[in-house]
Amino acid sequence: GQNIDQPTEMTATEGAIVQINCTYQTSGFNGLFWYQQHAGEAPTFLSYNVLDGLEEKGRFSSFLSRSKGYSYLLLKELQMKDSASYLCAVRDSNYQLIWGAGTKLIIKP
């Protein structure tokens, strides 16, 4: 079966750095996505990785290792507004997205 695993919840301090991990087992791989979802709102696109390595976009970076079935999202200089759920999704061989359950990130002052 297809499976995306990520921690259920993480806590971090304002101004710090946090790394949210995602491991996957899917039928085929055509890219990995990270989305942010604030409570009661729709998911919004953060990043896309299809090749191994690190993609940096401002305070957010995303890393991919296809051989290990592993990705992480790195958030730097945390702000209170970063409190949200972070969703990892893999596009499979049918070009459909398989979603993890999301990681709820709590930022404390």
Next chain:
Amino acid sequence: IAGITQAPTSQILAAGRRMTLRCTQDMRHNAMYWYRQDLGLGLRLIHYSNTAGTTGKGEVPDGYSVSRANTDDFPLTLASAVPSQTSVYFCASSDSSGTSNEQFFGPGTRLTVL
């Protein structure tokens, strides 16, 4: 403002009733999707459409139907609602001509079936 709209925002429905959730996008995206999101679970794909006139079944299609008569609209119908269909429903769209083809999401419909 370009984007995706969904209606209604929320709805309480008696079991056995028929309900259509509406979704409209103005970005001229060819692909559209319907997901449900339940606590503790990832988004699950109900139905999708790669282009106007075609639809396909996702992971959890039973009890739901869709149509795609044109590029902009992708309604989701519950023929006879059951309590297990209580969920938040998100419509999304994407442009398959892009590099990442990321999906853009509507604001969601919160549906309660009693």
